[in-house]
Amino acid sequence: MTQHSPTRRNILFTGTQTLSAAGLMAMMGSSAASAYQGSDNPAQDVQLLNAAIALEHEGIAAYTIAAGSGLLTPDVTEIGVRFRGHHREHRDALASAVTALGGTPVETESEAHYVEALGVASLANQADVLRLALGLETGAANAYLGLIPSLSTAEQHQLAAQMAGDEAYHAAILGHALGEPIPVAGMMFGG
Amino acid sequence: MSEHRKQTFIGLVAAIMVIGMTMPVAQARQVTETLVGDMERGERLYRQRCMACHALDANRAGPSHRGVFGREAGAVDGYRYSGALRDSGIIWTAETLDSWLSNPTGLVPGTSMGVRTRNAQDRADIISYLESLSPAEPD
Structure with missing residues (x-):
């Protein structure tokens, strides 16, 4: 629900116009419908x-799970919470697209499912958590890039590319936090 | 040049042009079929690309992968597959995995898997790694 054109952003944040809740929903709906x-x-x-x-x-x-693990310093926790916010925006934008296509967005699983699926029990320190997050973000960037040619519309292609950009940004921050070297070769994602 | 020789010459040129146009395609196909996978590189690629959604021993956004070679598509316990993949009748081999990774929705229209791996060597390496994995432990 965060796919706003510059025009919409201007309307929403410059305060030069008043927008009713109904009007806002209609605009979000038209964005998803695109x-x-x-x-x-x-x-x-x-x-x-x-x-x-x-x-x-x-x-x-x-x-x-990471934020509540007790393994992270407050600074790192804050970064993780910020990244989580980005992923919530992704989820909402994708859910809007699914709804506009006449589908039903898939529900989340239980936290216990994710604890097991992600192997959380094996995480012993902050570096372990960061490595897990880096793997997920790197994989997500690659996944979105690989998904683009399978999607039907230019709007969906652009949406997936936006997600890939965010995930690559997250991966870069996490790689830096872990002291990973800057890759020598370009074309780091996709392929 | 006589009419007969002229026609022969034109036919020869046309044949050379046809061969020239078709050879790269035939060679490319052959190279793809004979690519040798690098298992170690495949493991690295698997971690970088596949592990956004998959794990070896746990179902995540995608199903677990250990023992995928020789398994029927849509057969991992506890994973909710699309009906299209579950009913596809595909057995995972090097050939079917190559088609799948190249264009999943092309091989199985209606599948939930849409991530394409464009590079043939990358696919061969990932497949080589998957083939190296021992089958899943029986429950």
Whole structure:
């Protein structure tokens, strides 16, 4: 629900116009609906976008679990909470696209599911948590880039590219925190 | 040049052009089929690309992968597959995995898996790594 054009952003944040709640919802709806335009296979797109939502659910859960683990310093916790906010925005944008396509966004799993699936029991310190997060973010950036050619519309391509950009940003921050060297070769993601 | 020789010459040129246009495609296909996978590189690629959604021994956004070679598609216990993949009848081999990783929705329309791996050598390396994994422990 955060896919606003510059025009919309101006309307929302400059305070030069008043926007009713109904008007805001209509604008968000039209933004999500744009993801449907031109899709010649909405059922397929729903399947793919729901898989992306499942990935975002897991990312949100991972940062929530990490924040409550007691393994992170306050500064690192703050960064993780910020990243979790980004993943929530991703989830909401993807859910809007799925709804506009006539589908139902996939629900999140229980925290216990994510604790087991992510192998949280093996995490012993902050570096372990950061390495897990780096792996998830790197994988997510690659996944979104690999997903683009399978999606139907330009709007969906752009949405996936936006997600990939955010995930790559997260990965860069996490890699820096772990002291990882800057890659020598370019074209670091996708392929 | 006589008419007969002229036609022969034109036919020869056309044949050379046809061969020239088709050879790269045939060679490219052959190279793809004979690529040798690098297991170690495949493990690294698996961690960088596949582990956003998959793990070897746990179902996440995607199903677990240990023992995938030789397994029927859609057969991991506890994972909610799309009906399309569950009913596909595919057995995972090097060939089917290569098609799958290249274009999952092309191989199985309606699947939830949409991530494409464009580079043939990358696919061969990932497949080599998956093939190296021992089958899942029985419950």
